[in-house]
Amino acid sequence: MKRIVIDLTFIYDRKASGGTLHYGKNLIKKLLDILVDNESVEVFLLGFKTLTLNMFDLGFTNLELQALSMKKDLRFVSLGISPAKVPNKKVSNMIDKAIKSLDPDLFFTINTKNKLPGQNNPRLKKVISVLDLFPLVTRYSKVLRPTIFFKNGVKESLLTADIIFLPSEQVKRTATSIFNYENKFVVCNPGVDPKFFFEKENFPDERKIYIQNVYNLPERYYFFNNSLSVKEDRSALKKFLEMVAVYKKIHTSLPEKLVIVGREFKKSVDGKITPKTEGAEIFVKEVKKLGLLDMLITTDSVSDEIYNDLLYFSTAVFSLSSPFKFNNVILQSMAAKVPIITNLVDQSVDITEGNSFAYIDFKRSDFDWKGFFSDLGELLSNVDDNPKIHNARNIARKFNWNATAGIIWDQIKQLLDITSRSEYI
Known part of the structure; x- marks a missing residue:
């Protein structure tokens, strides 16, 4: 033996x-x-x-x-x-x-x-x-x-x-x-946790109302769960917020708030954002200088159930990938039929076998933000009937x-x- x-x-x-x-x-x-x-x-x-x-x-x-x-x-x-x-x-x-x-x-x-x-x-x-x-x-x-x-x-x-x-x-x-x-x-x-495959219409209304009340959530928001300890990730998120602030005036259906899920921040109360780590503190200072701090909602540590609900009821997931790691949030989003905004095509292709998400190339100074937000607005307006979103869920079932x-x-x-x-x- x-x-x-x-x-x-x-x-x-x-x-x-x-x-x-x-x-x-x-x-x-x-x-x-x-x-x-x-x-x-x-x-x-x-x-x-x-x-x-x-x-x-x-x-x-x-x-x-x-x-x-x-x-x-x-x-x-x-x-x-x-x-x-x-x-x-x-x-x-x-x-x-x-x-x-x-x-x-x-x-x-x-x-x-x-x-x-x-x-x-x-x-x-x-x-x-x-x-x-x-x-x-x-x-x-x-x-x-x-x-x-x-x-x-x-x-x-x-x-x-x-x-x-x-x-x-x-x-x-x-x-x-x-x-x-x-x-x-x-x-x-x-x-991927089977819970992410539940259909939204089968969720009790009380669950959505509960997390909206606890975290003061709007009806539409971006979900973010990356660590802010890495300078490149802080810069990418800051740039994304800058561009959202610009293009939400053109595409009014875009979410205006970004929910940061995790223990790098205390739970925000009445709009007050309190960082708990060095990376989060640096990020807050940078965002505050840009006048964008009011776009953030923070949760602190959450239970698995609350995490699942926050992702499931989000309008889109903004998740930064790296060739050094597996982006499980992308997989969870695929299962939950939540559109994904990410930065690394290779990593996502590795998971999704070529499904169409919204990609941002933060390394390009001439990146077409206007075209990106136009495509994103179209994607977010037609999630339920989008065959690519449904295909992504089918691929997630393999994991x-x-x-x-x-x-x-x-x-x-x-x-x-x-x-x-x-x-x-």
Whole structure:
């Protein structure tokens, strides 16, 4: 019997992005569903707090947890109860110590902030799954200090993994252009939450009224969920707001407000915008100089349900892409039949197979903003009957978490020489 350890430390990492949490919870829940049905493996879970709390945070109900436990004895190794006070370097040491004690055959993680354990154990197979390449390629932070990935040798340890799962062909192309590890890179597309496929007419009116009242939302607004820690993203969003302010006078159907979803800002009250991070603070100062601060609404951290509703009821999603990462917001928007405004054609084509969204080339000083907003106005006026919007939803249906977990399980089986067949892909 092979012993597998799954790292759950990301669940209580306060610095983990919303995308990482969403990805990890959905993926590992489905992966556990597969593992408990396999008699050739025993599973250990490694994380903070208790097994029950971790399982609830992964999305298991009491009944699901009981059913899971009846199939396989899930063993949990706790690293303590206060992860917020534990530095990454110490967490890495704690994980390494636990791995030496457990002596597993394979260690699986999505947490790229910690060193991979067992660096001196050639028998241990190490597998990581990442949403983006930033931990592997970003040498300096915005203040020109070595990031934790380089400072503590995390990057070097991550590259010792036997398999590195990447979220798209675009990201793999970027990775192989940087590293000589093509044989380690395996594409494994993330799934999309089935909740995004609900039809708007089936939503209770109370849900829309509730979020409109809580966040003082207009009927029409843009949804934005990118981090503002990157200078280029701040500049792109600022430019977009400038152009919206100009062309909304011509195209009166365009939304006038942009809702920034996430914990970089406090929830706006009576129009007051309060940044919580350095990047957000810089952005607010720049937008304020332009006299555009009243175009913003901010939410602070929100639950998954509120996030889904904010996206679902938006008029359009403005989402910045990068060749270093998978843009899951685009996938969610496709499923929800919400028009998308983005900046990188290659990334979007990788997901949508050529569907027509509204593209902005921020690198071109002569970009045709007049034509862009004319096309956008036409797109937004005919969403329900637009065949491209419906086709985008059909493509999004191909991305499901069962298939994602199935691909990972098949690769793990090959690593561990397990011969049982997978029924999940």
